[in-house]
Amino acid sequence: MNTSELQLLLERVARGEIDAATAHQRVLEALRARPFEDLGFARVDHHRSVRQGFPEVVLGLGKTPAQIAAIAVAIVSRGSTLLVTRATEAAFDAVRASVPQATYYADAAIIACRQQDVTPGKGTIVVAAAGTSDLQVAEEAARTAELMGNAVERVYDVGVAGLHRVLAERARLANARVIIVVAGMEGALPSVVAGLVDVPVIAVPTSVGYGASFGGIAALLGMLNSCSAGVSVVNIDNGFGAGNIASLINHL
Secondary structure, eight states, X not given: OOHHHHHHHHHHHHTTSSXXXXXXXXXXXXXXXXXXEEOSSOEEETTHHHHHSSOOOEEOTTOOHHHHHHHHHHHHTTTXXXXXXXXXXXXXXXXXXXXXXXXXXXXXXXXXXOOTTOOOOSSEEEEEESSGGGHHXXXXXXXXXXXXXXXXXXXXXXXGGGHHHHHTTHHHHHTOSEEEEEEOTTOOHXXXXXXXXXXXXXXXXXXXXXXXXXXGHHHHHHHHTOXXXXXXXXXXXXXXXXXXXXXXXXXX
C-alpha cells in the first residue's frame, strides 16, 4: 500500500463508504508484507515511497538489461511509478518486453512508467540550462521532477555568454517555486539566476567544457563559491539528484 492508496482509504472511511474494521484489516495486511523483495541480485525496497514519498529509483549503470527488467517488474507490479536513470535502449527493450506501458526518454536516458501513486507538487519547477551541450543532464532533472508529480518548465540555452537571453526569462524564473540551473564550463549561470529570484536555486555542474574545466570540477567549485544567496549544489552531472531535491521542496 502506497501513500496515495492509504489516503484514499482514509477518505473512504471518513465518508462512511467503508467501516473502520475493514480499513484496519487492509492496513495490517499491507504492513505484514515484506518491506523489500529479494531478487537474489537486488533487494527492491517497496516501502521507499512510504518513507520518502517516491518509490525506489533504479540506477541503470552497471546493471544488465535483464536485471533492470526484473527490478522494473517488481516495482510496477506493486503499483509504483518506475524511474530508471542512465538507461540504455537495450535496457528499455528488456523492460518493455515485461512492462509494455514503459516509456524511454532518450534525451534523458530514462526509462519510466507512471502510475497513480504520486501526489502533485505545489507549484512549478523551472529547469534552466546554460547551453545545448548541457541538455541531457537538464532533461534528466526535468523528467525526474515530472515523474515525481511536478509541473516543470524548461528554459534552455540561456548561458551567461549572452546575458540578455536569461534576462528575457525573468518572468518565468520569478514565478517558479524552485529553480534548477544546469551549467558546465565555469558554472556561472546559477549565481546570475539566484541574484534575480527569491526562491531556492539548485545548481548542477556538468562535465561539459574544455581541458581546464577538469570534467566539471571547475563548474562545481564555481557553484560552491557562488556569491549569490540561496544556491545549493549537487554532484557533477547529477540531474536526478537535483530533480529529486526540487520535488521535495515543491511538495512541502
